[in-house]
Amino acid sequence: DLEMWDGSKSEGFVLKIKCKVALQGAYIGCSIAVNGTCLTVTQFDSEAFEVNCAPETLRRTDLGDLKTGDLVNLERSMAATDRNSGHFVQGHVDEAGKILKFTPEGDSLWVRISLSDEILPFVIPKGYIAVDGTSLTVCEVNRREKWFNLMLIAHTQKCIVIPKKKVGERVNLEADCMGKYAATAVGNVRQELKEVTQQLRVTQVVAFV
Numbered sequence: 017d018l019e020m021w022d023g024s025k026s027e028g029f030v031l032k033i034k035c036k037v038a039l040q041g042a043y044i045g046c047s048i049a050v051n052g053t054c055l056t057v058t059q060f061d062s063e064a065f066e067v068n069c070a071p072e073t074l075r076r077t078d079l080g081d082l083k084t085g086d087l088v089n090l091e092r093s094m095a096a097t098d099r100n101s102g103h104f105v106q107g108h109v110d111e112a113g114k115i116l117k118f119t120p121e122g123d124s125l126w127v128r129i130s131l132s133d134e135i136l137p138f139v140i141p142k143g144y145i146a147v148d149g150t151s152l153t154v155c156e157v158n159r160r161e162k163w164f165n166l167m168l169i170a171h172t173q174k175c176i177v178i179p180k181k182k183v184g185e186r187v188n189l190e191a192d193c194m195g196k197y198a199a200t201a202v203g204n205v206r207q208e209l210k211e212v213t214q215q216l217r218v219t220q221v222v223a224f225v
Contacts, residue, residue, distance in 0.1 A: 054107025
């Protein structure tokens with residue numbers, strides 16, 4: 017049971033994760049991304065930290081699939097003075113897709129992943145996407161069959177959990193936030209143009225009458 021703001025008790029979902037690097041500079045209330053999901057540290061010691069997962073987090077992500085002993089990707093939040101060597105990953109997961117296929121090519125690994133209509137418009141070839149928190153470049157997108165693929169270099173394969181997962185397992189997906197902001201802005205402009213056009217048509221009809 018977890019203690020609520022008013023002292024009452026309620027059931028919750030707590031993850032305890034053993035690690036080393038991610039604990040450097042940790043404090044109660046800091047953010048650590050777990051498989052690309054931005055979570056708040058509620059307890060920690062020299063060997064592990066704990067985070068609470070809200071029902072919305074469990075609905076959107078693969079964290080509820082985790083079992084004791086499973087490996088996860090961990091990343092501390094970026095300081096404002098740090099260099100950005102990828103794209104801006106917020107840790108706000110859109111949904112969990114499924115691994116459809118692994119295909120080796122030389123020392124690299126192709127990964128095909130399913131996705132829904134909800135984030136499909138924001139996934140484009142050579143664009144960014146975060147998969148279990150890893151900033152990756154989209155290679156191909158099949159909009160009819162609703163999948164995309166990407167290629168992992170040997171170094172990346174050694175640093176993340178995706179290659180260790182099996183076909184059919186889920187991965188967290190976060191579309192590029194800049195694309196989502198741009199799409200929202202364009203959508204608002206389109207709606208305004210539609211309303212203006214309708215008003216003009218009404219005005220023209222009245223004028224002719």
